[in-house]
Amino acid sequence: MFEFTRRKATGLIGAGLAAFSVAPAQALALDNASAKKLVDALVGEINKIIASGKSENAMYGDFKRVFAKYGDTSYIAAYAMGNDGRRASASQKKNFSNAFETYIARKYGSRFREFIGGRLEVQSVRPVKSWFEVKTTAYLRGESPFTVTFLVSNRTGRDKFFNMFIEGINLLLTERTEIGAMIDKRGGNIDKMIADLK
Amino acid sequence: MGILANISTKIVRRAFFPLIAALALFVAGCTTPGPGHVAGDVFDPYEKSNRKIHELNKTLDKELIRPVGVAYTKIVPDDLENSVGHFASNLSLPGVVVNNVLQGNVEGAFRNSMRFLFNSTLGFAGLFDVAGDFGIDEIQGDFGQTLYVWGVPEGAYREFPLRGPSTERASAGRIVDLFTNPLGYILPSPEKYIGTGANVASIVGDRGRYAATVDSVLYDSADSYSTARGFYLQNRRFELGDGDAAEEIDPFDLNTEGF
Numbered sequence: 001m002f003e004f005t006r007r008k009a010t011g012l013i014g015a016g017l018a019a020f021s022v023a024p025a026q027a028l029a030l031d032n033a034s035a036k037k038l039v040d041a042l043v044g045e046i047n048k049i050i051a052s053g054k055s056e057n058a059m060y061g062d063f064k065r066v067f068a069k070y071g072d073t074s075y076i077a078a079y080a081m082g083n084d085g086r087r088a089s090a091s092q093k094k095n096f097s098n099a100f101e102t103y104i105a106r107k108y109g110s111r112f113r114e115f116i117g118g119r120l121e122v123q124s125v126r127p128v129k130s131w132f133e134v135k136t137t138a139y140l141r142g143e144s145p146f147t148v149t150f151l152v153s154n155r156t157g158r159d160k161f162f163n164m165f166i167e168g169i170n171l172l173l174t175e176r177t178e179i180g181a182m183i184d185k186r187g188g189n190i191d192k193m194i195a196d197l198k
Numbered sequence: 199m200g201i202l203a204n205i206s207t208k209i210v211r212r213a214f215f216p217l218i219a220a221l222a223l224f225v226a227g228c229t230t231p232g233p234g235h236v237a238g239d240v241f242d243p244y245e246k247s248n249r250k251i252h253e254l255n256k257t258l259d260k261e262l263i264r265p266v267g268v269a270y271t272k273i274v275p276d277d278l279e280n281s282v283g284h285f286a287s288n289l290s291l292p293g294v295v296v297n298n299v300l301q302g303n304v305e306g307a308f309r310n311s312m313r314f315l316f317n318s319t320l321g322f323a324g325l326f327d328v329a330g331d332f333g334i335d336e337i338q339g340d341f342g343q344t345l346y347v348w349g350v351p352e353g354a355y356r357e358f359p360l361r362g363p364s365t366e367r368a369s370a371g372r373i374v375d376l377f378t379n380p381l382g383y384i385l386p387s388p389e390k391y392i393g394t395g396a397n398v399a400s401i402v403g404d405r406g407r408y409a410a411t412v413d414s415v416l417y418d419s420a421d422s423y424s425t426a427r428g429f430y431l432q433n434r435r436f437e438l439g440d441g442d443a444a445e446e447i448d449p450f451d452l453n454t455e456g457f
Binding site: 096097111174 | 336410411419429433436437448449450453457
């Protein structure tokens with residue numbers, strides 16, 4: 001049933017930001033360096049949270065803070081809401097952004113324990129259109145290595161990641177599907193969807 | 199190229215070409231999207247019947263496969279569970295090599311042949327992944343992938359009872375792969391079912407091992423059918439190298455005002 005091969009499944013599990021230490025820096029072109037630096041710093045912060053040994057609830061708060069610091073959260077929220085965003089009011093957008101950050105921190109944060117003892121190695125950085133693609137390999141204990149890719153842009157004026165792929169699975173697209181389905185299930189009611197995200 | 203790959207090629211020539219020819223006819227019947235369909239989008243003309251099968255699969259999972267998988271993972275020690283997985287995967291390797299060869303992937307055929315040789319000998323009939331410890335990881339290969347390399351279109355998305363998500367091209371490949379493994383012709387009858395058994399055990403075991411992940415797709419998402427479909431298609435295309443996942447809409451183009 002839903003025959004996830006080991007590699008696929010680990011990829012899916014990887015649908016968190018991953019708790020890894022980053023391998024020594026490779027020689028990279030100067031304009032790629034800042035994109036890599038962002039991913040390195042992000043991974044470092046997540047490792048610290050997991051190593052802190054705090055309660056799960058305290059960790060969710062920390063994850064949310066890291067997500068807001070390193071992620072282009074307004075872009076991610078706008079993308080996740082998709083076409084429904086066009087008819088959303090200003091306050092609905094604001095409430096959604098906030099609820100969505102909590103939801104992401106809880107959804108992915110609850111899986112971080114699976115990454116204890118693992119590591120993430122930056123393989124390559126390349127420019128794509130107006131952003132950078134940072135390809136990394138995730139090594140988890142007892143699993144085959146798999147690919148995690150971060151997309152980084154300076155749209156906001158600072159380098160932030162705005163999407164992530166785990167073995168090809170697009171985080172933004174997955175969340176847009178989920179939010180869209182939640183709104184449909186609630187008869188198109190955006191407020192109800194926001195209330196249920198929290 | 200490994201000796202095995204050569205043997206495989208011969209077997210392929212003798213036994214499979216008529217079959218492949220027949221299959222090509224079958225695949226020619228793959229549904230193709232009409233004009234106006236954007237490449238990389240989901241093509242799901244059978245959504246209605248797929249959804250019915252999806253509900254059936256969820257019921258089967260809830261009542262049978264999940265409980266068995268979770269119990270299996272709990273009862274069987276991790277090392278033994280890993281060995282069952284390695285054993286099943288090792289026995290499937292000759293079939294993978296055949297597909298590497300059919301795709302003209304010399305490096306893949308060589309690496310997988312080395313894996314098979316190392317793991318079948320030093321790895322005690324494949325119970326241990328010695329090759330993996332040396333950094334010789336498996337290069338994937340299946341007949342659905344071979345069809346992709348040969349230029350056959352993906353076809354419509356399908357969900358099958360028990361097997362779950364697939365596409366017309368991938369499912370045609372699965373049927374052919376029932377015959378692509380040379381071991382199926384070499385191993386005597388009772389022995390070859392050990393491999394099948396190990397394979398089933400490994401699939402069920404993975405259901406238990408990755409319970410949190412699979413549960414999040416099947417039971418925690420608002421529309422598990424769409425989520426499973428998205429995961430499958432994106433992951434499959436990524437493995438095939440079909441399309442560039444990085445071809446995003448430009449983050450500078452989206453209106454983020456208010457968010």
